[in-house]
Amino acid sequence: MQRLTGMDASFLYMETPTMPMHVSGLYIYDPRSAPRSYGFDEIRAEVERRLHLLPPYRRRLVEVPFQLHHPLWIEDPDFDLDYHLRRAALPSPxxxxxxxxxxxDIHSRPMDRTRPLWDMHIVEGLEDGMMAVIARTHHAAIDGASGVDITVNLLDIEPEPAPVPPPEQPWKPDRIPSDAELVAYALQSLSRQPVSAAKAVRRSIETAFAIRRRNREPDVNPPPAPFAAPRTSINRAITPHRSFGMAEIPLEDVKAVRKALGGTVNDVILAVCAGALRRxxxxxxxxxxxxxxxxxxxSIRTEDQRGALGNQVSSMLTSLATDIDDPVERLKVIQDGTKHAKEQAGAIGAEAMTQWAELAAPAVAARAARLYSRTRMASRHRPIFNVTISNVPGPAFPLYMAGAQLQAWYPMGPINDGGGLNMTVMSYLGTIHFGLVACPDVVPEVQALADHxxxxxxxxxxxxEVASTV
Amino acid sequence: MQRLTGMDASFLYMETPTMPMHVSGLYIYDPRSAPRSYGFDEIRAEVERRLHLLPPYRRRLVEVPFQLHHPLWIEDPDFDLDYHLRRAALPSPxxxxxxxxxxxDIHSRPMDRTRPLWDMHIVEGLEDGMMAVIARTHHAAIDGASGVDITVNLLDIEPEPAPVPPPEQPWKPDRIPSDAELVAYALQSLSRQPVSAAKAVRRSIETAFAIRRRNREPDVNPPPAPFAAPRTSINRAITPHRSFGMAEIPLEDVKAVRKALGGTVNDVILAVCAGALRRxxxxxxxxxxxxxxxxxxxSIRTEDQRGALGNQVSSMLTSLATDIDDPVERLKVIQDGTKHAKEQAGAIGAEAMTQWAELAAPAVAARAARLYSRTRMASRHRPIFNVTISNVPGPAFPLYMAGAQLQAWYPMGPINDGGGLNMTVMSYLGTIHFGLVACPDVVPEVQALADHxxxxxxxxxxxxEVASTV
Known part of the structure; x- marks a missing residue:
């Protein structure tokens, strides 16, 4: 039994029927590299064999009565692997x-909170004999980085599945605690909270002053403030439907651009997105x-948090400089912006973020999210930002699932009222995969955007090339 | 613009995330009888050609602010046929x-209330080259009988699609009324309600007395009162998941049983279900x-309501006599029971039922349903009934969709907290099709029940046969 951190729990509170908060991945495997026959049963066996390496897969939520405190994870006594693995097929071609x-369609469906919050659809009927897996996990259990860790634990680095070390101790399901126990345990933890609240407030005030001082210095180009984003057609209240667009670009092209024009790989990716959005x-x-x-x-994951599960994220707002015609100029403005934005995000600090999230009252947060969604408020005010762009570094070496080589790995993030487009970027094996999730009623033709x-x-x-030859 | 009747709207109020209130049908078509090629595009064209014969297909809900009154149907200005028709495929075999x-899986998903409340999945990949259609419509728009009317309007009675009479006037979308208009219109209708409330109360009191008088007469075996049903493992709070079982039996067998042993076709169907449940x-x-x-x-549909849309239903509770060993004796007790139950349902009367539903306050009804579901109350009290058995008569002649003959037509009904099993029965072309919808967490192995x-x-x-030869 383990209480969710405030940051993990916040993804439960902000969830509404039009805004499910899970992350998905579309994986494409090539069964030709598999040493044996390949299909649903082989994948099921592989997942089962590794369950002890995948802690979130057997954990379910227990909510505290009256939402007195953040929910708990327990080892699910009713865990049933067959519920989580589903067969599916594509219509022709x-x-x-x-x-x-x-x-x-799969990404748009809400998850059942009474079960461990993940599932996988094993998809047949791909035109070239490939096999797809569409895997979902709730954001309350993982963030981008811990999601990659889970995937890597599930897969192999060679076609022949490696022997899996046995669990150190056999898995033990928890008993579902009674309402009375849950309330008692919640009150006990809450009684210790006033101290941390005072600390969080002091630290945040200090941070705010530090940022203001820094932004007033003459050389600083402060990052966009919240609500400085322009109103656009894509920043409205969303519906429960989703569309998905995909694109892939060679990592070496991105690196060549970076080498010639400066900045980071991430800056070039932002510039690529900026150019496509402009068009x-x-x-x-x-x-x-x-x-x-x-x-x-x-990611605000420190080196010793590597491998820890759950969420360790902050965020930065950055201008995409879409008002600038010249792509090189645009990249330069983006570079300049991210440098300052990251500095500021660093100053706000992982600690303060985490503390504030810890203090959010679950009942109030959840009710506020539902009210915001029901009243379609997002369609009325200026957006906080226009688009989510998330860059998740994946492994540079090939991975295998039950012997079949992973060919492509497209990420799918959540979208939210006011932000109907999520562009998540996953690098794998020398290729950068773009997964664009959108609300089709707000962002039409998301594949056209991906093509751009x-x-x-x-x-x-x-x-x-021009810059290098000059 | 048209206000939903209280009875139609009640299916919206009782809906919760674990209890969606739509009805579905699984249709299997044989493309070999089609004069031309057959697939998604042909089906789409056929639906589009007939939209004006299918009023619920272009209507969407508009909810009244603060749920002051029942919602309205408007002709959806954003109607988009492509949203409602989906392609799907089966994994092998x-x-x-x-x-x-x-x-x-499709039946388990909630519908988006901001769109017309129907959709169709066109399913490829059936092992024998057949084509399946899984069609869903919200119960707020149709009941069993009006559902059949919709299907018949969509299909043909011969392989060559018949010319469709053009609409009498071109379809005109409505404007979405403003909140202020909705409130004004609701208050206007509500101001007329006290009169009808008084009438409904008087009529219900009269009916209650009449039933009590009748049940005390010496020859009467009163039908089971609500809450007289036994507690069973299947009468608990349900989860959002569904399973589906199918069976078909020849109508002529049922008729032979009825001829030899008495009762109605419906009594024999109830006895068939009773025997299977017993086992x-x-x-x-x-x-x-x-x-x-x-x-x-x-159905409380009168002859002049034939073809009218929406719900005209009441219900009867009847014992399935599962304590009796001998199937012939069991059938006799069922016969005796349904005779009285129908009499009583007739006495309560269509008019009173409809009036009571009309008066239910939407906000209160919806909140009560959510509370009942959230607190899992259904797992605590004795069930009102154990199983829903619904018998919907369908056409005895073959039907065709864009030239392909309809081979089988399995109905799928909703289930509810406390009643985790729905056995709906549809007769078509000399065959009785059973569609068994269950919550798999409450009713395991629903196909085993169907096989029984x-x-x-x-x-x-x-x-x-024994009785006939005696």
Whole structure:
């Protein structure tokens, strides 16, 4: 039994029927590399064999009566693997489009909170004999980085499945605690809270002053404040439906751009997204009053938290400089912006973020989220940001599931009222995979936007070539 | 713009995330009879051509602020046929089991109330080259009988699609009324309600007395009172998941039983279900303290309401006499019971039922349903009934969709907290199709129960043969 951190629990509180808060991944495997026959049963056996390496897979939530405190994880006494693994198939021709539609449909469905918060659809019927897996896990259990850890624990680094070390001790399901026990335990923890509250307040005030001082210094170009983002057609209350777009670009192209034009890999990725968004709004004839603002989650996982589960994230707001015509100039402004944004996010500090989340009263937070969603408030005020762009580094070496090589790994993030588009980026095996999740009623034609990523990259690659030869 | 009747709206109020209130149908078509190629596009074209014959398909709900009154139907200005028609496929081998799993999964998903409340999944990959359609419509828009009318309007009576009469006037979308208009309109209607409330109360009191008088007469065997049903393992709070079982039996066997042993076709169907349930509880080693009680919806549609949409239903509670060993005796007790139950349902009267539903305050009803569900109250009190058994008569002649003959038509009803099993029965083309919807966490192995229906029928057929030769 283990209480969720406030940060993990916040993903439960902000969840509404139109805004489920899980993350998904679309994995494509090549069964030709598998030493034996390949299908649902082989994948099921592999997951079962590794369950003890995947703690969130057998844990379920227990909510505290009257939402007195954050929920608890318990080892689920009713755990049933067959509930979590599902077979599915694509209609013909089983191409890119059919796969995107299925992934979007699965990603849009809410999860049952009375079960461990994950599932996998094993998908047949892909046109080239490939096999797809669409895996979902609730954000309350993992963030981008711990999600990658889970995947890597589930997979092998060679076609022949490695022997799995046995669990140190046999798995023991918990008893479901009674309401009385839950209340008593919650009150006990809450009685210790006033002290931490005082600490969090003091530290946040100190931080606010430090940021203000820094932003007033002459050399500083402060990052966009919340609500400085322009109103756009994509920043409205969302519906429960989802669409999904995919693109992939070579990591070496991104590196070449970085080498010639400066900045980080992440800056180049932001610039590629910025260029695609610029074109896409242009196609729609939509004129934006100001440059688009992206929200980028940043991992605040310290080196000794590596391998720890749950969420360790903060975020930065950064301008995408979509008002600038020249792609090289645009990249430079983005570089400059992220440098300061990261500094500020660092100053706010992991500790304060975590403490504030810890103190949020569950009942109030959940009610506020539902009210915000029901009243469609997001359609009324200026957006906090325009688009979520999340960059998750994945492994650079090939992975195998029961012998089949992982070919492609597209991430799928959550979207929210006011932010109907999530562009998550996953690097794997020398390729950068873009997974674009959108609300189709707010962001039409998300695949057209994904296609523009190629054009946007080409522009930068050409500029880099020119810069290198000069 | 049209206000929902209280009865139609009650299916919205009682809906919760674990208890969606739509009805579905699993249709299997044989494309070999189609004059042309057959697939998603042909079905889409056929639906589009007939939209004007299917009023609920272009209507969406508008909820009144603060739930002051029942919601309204408006002709949806954002209607988009492509949202409602979806492509799907079965994993191999595409048999009975894979089909049942997909149907259960689709049936379990809640519908988006901001769209017209229907959809159809067109399913490829059936092992014998057949094509399946899984169609869902919210119970607020149709009941069993009006559901059949919709299907018949959508299909043809011969392989060559008939010319469709054009709409009398072109379809005109409504404007979405403002909150202020909705409130004003609701208050206006509510101001007329006190009169009808007084009438409903008087009529219900009169009816209650009439029933009590009648039940005290010496020849009367009163039907089971609510809460007289035994506690069983299947009468608990349900989860959001569904399973689906199917069986079909020849109508002529049922008629032979009826001829030899008396009663109605419906009585024989109830007896077939009773025998199967008896065996199924027996397999589980579960001893019931009393005979099982079935809730049977009855159509209160009058002859001049034929073709009208929405709900015109009442219900009767009837004993399934599962304490009786001999199938012929069991059938006789069922016959006797339904005769009186129907009489009583007739006395309560369509008018009173409809009036009471009209008066239910939407906000209170919806809150009560959510509270009942959240607190899992259904697991605590004695069930009102044990199982829903609904018999919907369908056409006796073959139907065609874009040229492909409808082979089988399995109905899927809703289930509810305390009643985790729905056995809906649809007759079509000389065959009686059983669709069993269950919560798998409460009713395990629903297909085993469906298989017992065959054994149960055989018993009755044998008894009928004996009776006929005596």
């Amino acid at each position: 089983g191409g890119h489009r059919e796969l995107a539609e299925l992934a979007a 896409w709004f242009d196609d729609r004839g939509e004129v934006l009053e100001r440059p688009l603002v992206a929200m980028c989650p940043i 990523l190629h054009t946007s990259l080409e522009e930068l690659v050409k500029a880099a | 595409g048999g009975h089991r894979e089909l049942a799993e997909l149907a259960a 199924w509880f027996d397999d589980r080693g579960e001893v019931l303290e009393r005979p099982l009680v079935a809730m049977c919806p009855i 229906l065959h054994t149960s029928l055989e018993e009755l057929v044998k008894a009928a």
